[in-house]
Each structure stands twice: as C-alpha cells, then as structure tokens.
Amino acid sequence: MDALFDFVTDLGLTPIVELGFMPEALAKEQRQIFDRPSVISGCAQPEKWKALIHAVVEHLTGRYGSKTLRKWRFTTISLSYVRIGCLSREDYEELYEMTYRTVKDIDPELQFGGAGYFPDLTEDREIGVPWFLEFTAARGCLPDFHSMQWYPCIRTDDSLFMEYTLNQHSAPALLSTDPDHLKKKLDELDTLFREYHVDGRELFLEECNSTLWQRDLSSDTCYKAVWMAKNMAISAGRAVFGYWLLTDFIEERAYIRSVFHGGYGLFTRTGIPKAGYHAMHMIGQMGQDRVASGDGWFMTRKNDSLQLLVYNYTHYSDINCFRYKRLDAPADAYSVFNPGEKMQLQFQLHGLPASGTRRYRITRILLNREHGSSFDLWLQLQAPASPSREETAYMKKTAVPACGMEIRECYETLLLDISLMPLEMELLIIEPA
Secondary structure (H helix, E strand, C coil): CHHHHHHHHHCCCCCEEEECCCCHHHECCCCCCCCCCCCCCCECCHHHHHHHHHHHHHHHHHHHCHHHHCCCEEEECCCHHHHHCCCCHHHHHHHHHHHHHHHHHHCCCCEECEEEECHHHCCCCCCCHHHHHHHHHHCCCCCCCEEEEECCECCCCCCCHHHHHHHCCCCCCCECCCCCHHHHHHHHHHHHHHHCCCCCCCEEEEEECCCCCCCCHHHHCHHHHHHHHHHHHHHCCCCEEEECCCECCCCCCCCCCCCCCCCCCCECCCCCECHHHHHHHHHCCCCCEEEEEECCEEEEEECCEEEEEEECCCCECHHHHHCCCCCCCHHHHHHHECCCCCEEEEEEEECCCCCCCCEEEEEEEEECCCCCCHHHHHHHCCCCCCCCHHHHHHHHHHCCCEEEEEEEECCCEEEEEEEECCCCEEEEEEEEC
8 A cells, every 4th residue: 555655646646545345354245246356345343444444544644644645535435336236325324424434533634525426326315416415414424525436327227237237248338318418417416516505615527437338449449539528628627537547457347358348448458558548648738727618629728828629529329329239340439429520610819928929839739540549550450359569569659649830920810720520639739939
C-alpha cells in the first residue's frame, strides 16, 4: 500500500481511496462476481472491520500528515452493488455508516463521500439516490462529496442482463439511445441535490465508460475518442470526469482472445495507446477558462492562447443499442454506429490576445481513422491476435494524430474553417506568433 500511494502522490495526484470489498475472514457471504477474488458482502464482524479501517487511515495519516490527507477523498464500496443484488439495503447502510464514522473519528476534516451509484438509481426511492440521501441525513452521515458510476445504460427487467454482462457471454449493450444521456442525468442529480439540501458539493464521475461490456469493440475505435470529447465537454464545470480505466491489463475479466478485444483501457495490455488515449491527451491541452461552447465544439483560454476542440459525434444506431450478438469480426467494429454526416463549421474570432505583429500561430491536431487510431492500423496489419514485438512497436510509433502549423495575419477577425467526417475530432491552438 505504501509503495502504491508513494507512486501516486509522487506524480502529483490526489487519491480517492475506496475502503471497499470485504476481507474473506470478515464477510457474511463469499460472493464474487469478477474473475479476481474480490468479495462483495456485508460485514460479519463490524468491530474488526472498524479496527481495520482505523489502522489503515491512522497509518496513512502518520505517513503523509493530516494536512495532506484532508485533500484526499475517502469512500466505501459502491451503492451499485445493492442494485446488482450483491448487498442488501441493511448491509449497505451498516457498511457505509460505520466506515464513515471510523474515518471521521480519526479526523472530522477528512472528506468522506459516496455512493458510486449507477445512473438508473437517480430516481429509485427504494435503493437509489433518494434513499441514500434520506438515510444518511437521518443518521448524520451525509456525504461530503458525491460520486457516480456513469455508464449510459438503461434499466431492464431482463433477468439475464447482468449475468451476461458479468460473465461476458454475450453483448447485451442496452445502451440509451439518447446521445445526451449524461447531461440529463446531471440535471436530474442537480434537482435531487437541491431537494435534499446537499447541492454545492463536488460530484465525481468515479467510473465513466461508453458501455458496461468489456468486449465492445467500440472501446478500441475512434468512437471512444469522440465520445470522450463530447462527454468531458458536457461534464466540464459540473463534475470531475473519471474515465474507467487506464489499461486493458485488468483482472476483472482475465480471459483475452486478442490484443484488441473491446477492453475498457486507454492502452492495450501490451501498452499500445488507443484513440481514446490520444483524445484525452488532446483534451488535456485545453485551458481552465471556458470561453464558449456549442453543439460539437468548445473553446477555452490559457494564458495568451485559445484552444478550440471540435468533434463530430455519432451515436450507436437504435438497433445496436439493444443488440445481443458479439461482434466476432473486428472489421465490423464501426458498423454499429449511425452513419452521421460531414460537419462543416466556420468560426470568427474577435478580440484575440494581443500580438504586436498581428501574427498568430495556429496549431492543428487531427484524430481520425487514418491518424491516431491504433485499432485501424491493426486492421491494416490483418488484425493479428498477438502482434509481434515489431508490429507492436510500429503501432505505438505510427498511430498518432496528425499535426500541422501555420502562421496567419489578423487585423480584426480571424476566420477558421473546419471540416470533419463522422467520428473525427480536431484541436486548434491559437496563440500570438
């Protein structure tokens, strides 16, 4: 644990620590749903659980100091496991409350929150957000921050849905047909938080992905890049976007048939960056000050430069939001989306940052199937299930976004013309030359 947190904090990152999953020796039931041996259960020995949490948090306080730990966030296992049926309401209430109080007993200023709910729980008054806020208010353990696991899925009464999803036997996407699903969920949460007087607190999207299924080939394609641009733009200023996850090298679903198989990661298990990674790198160059936004674009400012990100998003076709068939042919990966249309935009920029020569450098970074998609390059290599070292090195080096630069003179208005095909995105950085 020390090695892990040393590594994270040395990178300048601030951890969110989930005090979750139950040690086998303390579990009421030995319930596991992943390939890894993570037990999801209520607690059979509460006093020992509290002693364990106390020891862990005291150790972290001694190692990093109270001032540092007050910047961290603490939570416990996701409320979504009640939705899945792994935990009862009573077990979750007990686990959340005793973990909250144990952390606060060490230092009341430590931030503890939750509850990591699925989006379909925003309206559920039996096991959803209203129930969670009511019981935490009644017991004096309201969250200091909110957290949500956002997958754009819709609720289903299909008894086989979760079994198929967990075991990866099929592809029951059951995705929302609404491309603005995140915006509507954030609006619903805003209303709920005001109703329960817990608004104004940070909201973390602690897990975000376009699908629940870890064998959806769209995760490897340019779709994931444009999806990320669209939804990070939607959440900007409203929630902290936590993409799930960094790499396909994960033990939740250990069996992997091919290097590109639709895993959640921004990197393959062999370290090849996907289009989604390059998209996040492009988004990371945006500034903190939002200037303006619209359908398919947003602009920010950083020091003397402007950053304009434009993306042409197209959603899954309706029929593929409800498919139950695995895509066995990688070449079919793009067949599940609406065809979309070419996007053509013109921007007129006034009042640019001062430039004595009225000359501006415009850097353009383009991501599409030809530039920045290792999956599409892999298809060109005949989709080898286990690429050779040479092929892997080639994909890492070659599958990068296209980058160009020009110098333009501007006296009053700078015109920018942008044309994007579906599932393409472009970043423009405008700065005095």
